Structure formats: structure tokens, C-alpha cells
Amino acid sequence: MKITVFCSANEHIDSDYFRMTEELGKWMAENHHDLIFGGTNQGLMNCIAKAVHDGGGRVIGVVPSLVEKGGRMSDYLDVHIPTDNLSDRKNLLIDQCDVVVALPGGVGSLDEIFCVAASKCIGYHSKKVILYNM
Structure with a gap:
């Protein structure tokens, strides 16, 4: 399964979020699920990429x-999909996955969550959207 994860690129958040994000990444790798994410080397984004990568999963x-x-691209990418802007990135993140998981994040994560939820309501897809309450 391909799992898109929306999450924070902020380094200055509670350490429990990093621990739980790492656990999710390890679980994904152990269960042979691919991670699709925003590709940055910061915050929870880089944390989950490292955990999936280190566990032998595909990032x-x-x-x-x-x-x-x-210079903010993660070093843990197995596949790099370049985009021109955030809108293109968001569309690909949604289009390429089987399910979406949202972790703690900021304005960008909220935008992504509402976009995937709204497009599901209208009927563009039937993907599950999981809000991980850490």
C-alpha cells in the first residue's frame, strides 16, 4: 500500500510527536507500505522518511x-518526484496514494487535509483519511 503522510516540517515541536512518528515509519516499513510525503529534510517529514528508509521501506x-x-530536500528519498509548486505537490500526494494519514502539522498540513477531505466529499476519490491523534 502507498501511504501519503501529511505532517510538520517544524523541528521545534514536542519530542513525543517525533517518537510516535518514528514508530509509524517503522511499522510502515515492517508491513511493506510505501511512504509518499512532501520530501523535506525537516521536522516530522524527515523523521518519518528516515524511519521508513532505515526499516528497508520505500520513500x-x-x-x-x-x-x-x-537545500531542504530529504536525504532518504528512494524516488524523487519534482514539482513546480505546492498545488502540484498536493495533487500528486493525493493522487498517488491508497490512504492518507495526517500527523501534527501546521497551515500546510491543514490545507492538505481539507483538500483531500473536500475532494472525497465531492466524489473525486474514495480514499480513507486518517487523522492520527497523537
Whole structure:
């Protein structure tokens, strides 16, 4: 299964979030699920990428050019999908997965959650959206 994870790129959040994100990443790798995420090397994004990668799982990063040019792309990508902007990234994150899991995040994560939920309500897809209450 391909699991898109929406989450924070912030380093300054509760350490419990990092621990639980790492556990999720290990579980994904152990169960042979691919990670699809925003591709940055910061916060929970990099934490889950490292956990999946270190566990032998496949990590797919959908990375906007601005993130890549800024040197903020994760080192744990097995597949790198470049995009021109955040809208393209969000569309690919939703289109390429079987299920979406949302972890703690900021404004970008909220935007992604509402977009996937709204598009499901309208009938564009029937994917599950899981809000992981850490």
C-alpha cells in the first residue's frame, strides 16, 4: 500500500510527536507500505522518511522546486518526484496514494487535509483519511 503522510516540517515541536512518528515509519516499513510525503529534510517529514528508509521501506518524496533549491530536500528519498509548486505537490500526494494519514502539522498540513477531505466529499476519490491523534 502507498501511504501519503501529511505532517510538520517544524523541528521545534514536542519530542513525543517525533517518537510516535518514528514508530509509524517503522511499522510502515515492517508491513511493506510505501511512504509518499512532501520530501523535506525537516521536522516530522524527515523523521518519518528516515524511519521508513532505515526499516528497508520505500520513500517517495514529492518535492517543490523551491524546497529543492533551498537545500531542504530529504536525504532518504528512494524516488524523487519534482514539482513546480505546492498545488502540484498536493495533487500528486493525493493522487498517488491508497490512504492518507495526517500527523501534527501546521497551515500546510491543514490545507492538505481539507483538500483531500473536500475532494472525497465531492466524489473525486474514495480514499480513507486518517487523522492520527497523537
